[in-house]
Amino acid sequence: GARLxxxxxxxxxxxxxxxxxxxxxxxxxxxxxVLRYCENKFNDKHITTLQASFLTKKLNITGKRVNLAIxxxxxxxxxxxxxPIYYRDSNGAILVYDVTDEDSFQKVKNWVKELRKMLGNEIxxxxxxxxxxxxxxxxxxxxxxxxxxxxxxxxxxxxSAKLNKGIEELxxxxxxxxxxxxxxxxxxxxxxxxxxxxxRRGVQIVxxxxxxATAAGGCCSSG
Amino acid sequence: xxxxxxxxxIHVDQSELLCKKGCGYYGNAAWQxxxxxxxxxxxxxxxxxxxxxxxxxxxxxxREEEEAAYASNQGTQPTPPNQSxxxxxxxxEEKKTNEKTRKVTTVKKFFSxxxxxxxxKASGEREERVQGRRESHGETLLRDLRGMFTPPWEMGSPxxxxxxxxxxSHESKTPSPSISRQSSIETDRVSRDFVDFLKSLQKLGRxxxxxxxxxxxxxxSKKDLSADELSEYVQDFYQNMSDRLLTHFKGSSERxxxxxxxxxxxxxxxxYKSVFCPETTDDEKKDLATQNRIRAxxxxxxxxxxVPLDEDIPEVSDSVVKAITDVIEMDSKRVxxxxxxxxxxxxxxxxxxxxxxxxxxASADDFLPTxxxxxxxxxxxxxxxxxxxxxxxxxxxxxxxxEDGYYFTNLCCAVAFIEKLDAQSLNLSPEDxxxxxxxxxxxxxxxxxxxxxxxxxLVSPGLTQMYHNLELLTGLGERQQQVLDGARxxxxxxxxxxxxxxxxxHGIVERYPLEVRPPALPIDSENTENDRLPPPLTPQVFAx
Numbered sequence: 001g002a003r004l005x006x007x008x009x010x011x012x013x014x015x016x017x018x019x020x021x022x023x024x025x026x027x028x029x030x031x032x033x034v035l036r037y038c039e040n041k042f043n044d045k046h047i048t049t050l051q052a053s054f055l056t057k058k059l060n061i062t063g064k065r066v067n068l069a070i071x072x073x074x075x076x077x078x079x080x081x082x083x084p085i086y087y088r089d090s091n092g093a094i095l096v097y098d099v100t101d102e103d104s105f106q107k108v109k110n111w112v113k114e115l116r117k118m119l120g121n122e123i124x125x126x127x128x129x130x131x132x133x134x135x136x137x138x139x140x141x142x143x144x145x146x147x148x149x150x151x152x153x154x155x156x157x158x159x160s161a162k163l164n165k166g167i168e169e170l171x172x173x174x175x176x177x178x179x180x181x182x183x184x185x186x187x188x189x190x191x192x193x194x195x196x197x198x199x200r201r202g203v204q205i206v207x208x209x210x211x212x213a214t215a216a217g218g219c220c221s222s223g
Numbered sequence: 224x225x226x227x228x229x230x231x232x233i234h235v236d237q238s239e240l241l242c243k244k245g246c247g248y249y250g251n252a253a254w255q256x257x258x259x260x261x262x263x264x265x266x267x268x269x270x271x272x273x274x275x276x277x278x279x280x281x282x283x284x285x286r287e288e289e290e291a292a293y294a295s296n297q298g299t300q301p302t303p304p305n306q307s308x309x310x311x312x313x314x315x316e317e318k319k320t321n322e323k324t325r326k327v328t329t330v331k332k333f334f335s336x337x338x339x340x341x342x343x344k345a346s347g348e349r350e351e352r353v354q355g356r357r358e359s360h361g362e363t364l365l366r367d368l369r370g371m372f373t374p375p376w377e378m379g380s381p382x383x384x385x386x387x388x389x390x391x392s393h394e395s396k397t398p399s400p401s402i403s404r405q406s407s408i409e410t411d412r413v414s415r416d417f418v419d420f421l422k423s424l425q426k427l428g429r430x431x432x433x434x435x436x437x438x439x440x441x442x443x444s445k446k447d448l449s450a451d452e453l454s455e456y457v458q459d460f461y462q463n464m465s466d467r468l469l470t471h472f473k474g475s476s477e478r479x480x481x482x483x484x485x486x487x488x489x490x491x492x493x494x495y496k497s498v499f500c501p502e503t504t505d506d507e508k509k510d511l512a513t514q515n516r517i518r519a520x521x522x523x524x525x526x527x528x529x530v531p532l533d534e535d536i537p538e539v540s541d542s543v544v545k546a547i548t549d550v551i552e553m554d555s556k557r558v559x560x561x562x563x564x565x566x567x568x569x570x571x572x573x574x575x576x577x578x579x580x581x582x583x584x585a586s587a588d589d590f591l592p593t594x595x596x597x598x599x600x601x602x603x604x605x606x607x608x609x610x611x612x613x614x615x616x617x618x619x620x621x622x623x624x625x626e627d628g629y630y631f632t633n634l635c636c637a638v639a640f641i642e643k644l645d646a647q648s649l650n651l652s653p654e655d656x657x658x659x660x661x662x663x664x665x666x667x668x669x670x671x672x673x674x675x676x677x678x679x680x681l682v683s684p685g686l687t688q689m690y691h692n693l694e695l696l697t698g699l700g701e702r703q704q705q706v707l708d709g710a711r712x713x714x715x716x717x718x719x720x721x722x723x724x725x726x727x728x729h730g731i732v733e734r735y736p737l738e739v740r741p742p743a744l745p746i747d748s749e750n751t752e753n754d755r756l757p758p759p760l761t762p763q764v765f766a767x
């Protein structure tokens with residue numbers, strides 16, 4: 001309750017809008033993951049959506065409405081350089097790798113480095129090992145993956161789009177973290193800023209005074 | 224003189240025998256009337272002069288030869304690439320200046336009475352114009368023919384024509400009165416719609432209208448500012464307005480969005496002319512660079528980009544055409560949101576095409592290559608200007624998070640990819656890539672040869688259409704031949720029938736000749752009962 005009280009008291013029906021980018025190599029199951037989450041379908045012939053590259057989900061987390069926009073990105077190596085255009089202004093990033101494919105995990109590491117360099121700690125990172133239904137063929141060890149995630153300040157999840165495992169938790173956790181970050185930002189900016197202001201120029205928030213950083217730290221530790 | 228006229232016979236005057244130089248010695252005809260000494264001098268001088276002249280001539284010839292050789296050398300060498308790249312720019316500069324001068328002349332024409340009052344001149348002009356039209360008709364015919372044999376993205380002039388036409392219909396710079404009237408009609412309509420919409424908001428509506436008007440007026444005085452500054456002003460206005468609306472609607476963001484859409488439409492329709500592709504930026508140059516780049520990449524195939532489309536399926540090729548149309552149409556819209564709607568519509572058609580081909584929802588892995596392919600095929604007019612315009616002046620809430628924003632981002636990615644595209648990104652060897660770029664080789668042509676009948680996707684739509692039409696025409700020709708044959712048969716039959724009827728009639732006439740018998744009996748010969756009739760009345764004479 002106390003955490004959610006901050007900012008925007010005037011807005012009766014306040015609503016968060018979050019942009020989440022989906023990054024990862026071609027065949028790691030990004031599309032299956034997001035289709036499972038938004039449509040609860042897997043390799044289904046009756047999927048109603050025309051496309052799975054931009055999907056939205058409305059959530060209600062502890063009484064707060066959240067609009068989640070999930071942006072799929074082209075995973076082919078040749079489009080790697082376009083990444084910054086995609087993940088600009090995003091609140092969260094889901095980095096997917098295939099647990100049976102060592103190479104795809106290496107790609108995730110590259111992404112993490114790039115994201116941290118370009119966006120700093122503004123963005124909530126989730127590293128996701130998909131296809132745990134193929135546990136027998138696993139090539140990326142759990143310890144290695146989780147250890148790496150912790151070292152870069154990201155959360156690690158294991159999912160299976162096929163068995164519908166771990167996906168709800170992944171998105172719910174991510175949303176909560178993004179809400180915390182957003183609230184911290186709001187407090188940093190003081191009151192009076194609307195979500196339009198927040199949505200407009202993410203850069204402006206970054207170059208606030210250093211004292212803001214300490215305020216953010218205090219807030220996070222209390223929450 | 225008198226001496227010469229007197230000259231007769233062999234008498235020769237003394238003076239004529241003397242040397243022409245007048246040295247006192249006798250001259251000789253063989254030495255051109257000079258004495259031996261004078262002749263030698265004269266001859267030496269002439270020879271010297273001749274030698275000098277010959278020398279000069281030889282020098283001149285050699286110089287000319289060298290020059291010619293140099294020039295031909297130059298000709299055989301390929302023209303340096305930077306020169307060809309510069310050409311369009313100079314052309315563009317030229318066009319711009321042309322436009323300026325045209326503006327001046329038309330304005331002058333407007334005010335000079337002569338163009339109106341001299342009918343003779345006008346008729347002459349008309350003749351000229353007719354001739355001009357005939358010429359241009361020939362040109363368009365040529366272009367159409369060319370268009371049949373070149374894929375649409377390879378063909379320069381129609382796109383250019385499209386661009387210029389679109390430019391003419393949108394820029395205030397063009398002086399055509401009908402066009403400016405048209406645009407003002409559009410502006411008026413948008414203003415009316417806006418006022419109608421605001422009426423539903425009552426007091427708040429009046430407030431919004433006033434704010435917008437004040438803002439537009441203030442923008443009129445800021446024309447000289449840079450595009451970024453203009454963008455800043457508009458974005459600040461959007462934000463102030465949405466903040467105020469948010470307070471008024473007590474946080475109902477849907478209603479705020481709705482009003483903001485109307486505000487954006489009204490403002491940007493009015494500001495479009497001054498802020499779209501402003502002269503302070505190099506947007507126009509970027510447009511041309513992108514256009515040329517896409518034209519140079521005409522050889523890129525579906526296979527190279529790994530586009531998951533099967534254009535042999537009619538629904539897929541149909542969607543592709545629709546997507547291309549939509550992305551081209553973007554340039555014709557004024558409001559950033561309308562432009563975004565074009566991109567969204569284009570994307571939806573792409574998704575449909577992918578879904579029909581792959582039978583599953585399209586992921587970004589499928590979508591982006593297809594969008595790149597569509598952009599390459601469409602070569603949308605003023606692509607960079609439009610992207611810049613949307614980025615600068617679109618309501619940010621729409622651009623950042625919404626579905627439209629996602630598609631717009633993908634379009635930006637597609638353009639960025641096309642700009643940076645190299646051999647590696649198409650899985651080609653650098654040599655092949657260079658060959659294709661320089662036009663020395665064409666991958667599509669090689670493939671076309673091997674799989675000519677199957678690969679209808681590689682043949683330009685114009686060519687496909689032509690084949691289709693040819694087939695139709697052949698069929699039509701056959702049927703016409705059939706009709707003609709039938710008609711001829713019918714004619715022969717008719718003649719035969721006529722002949723047979725004639726013969727029959729003759730036969731009958733001959734067999735039963737017409738005999739006209741004279742009437743043998745008096746008229747009442749058949750009256751057999753005549754005798755029963757009473758005798759005719761005979762006149763009786765009465766005495767009286």
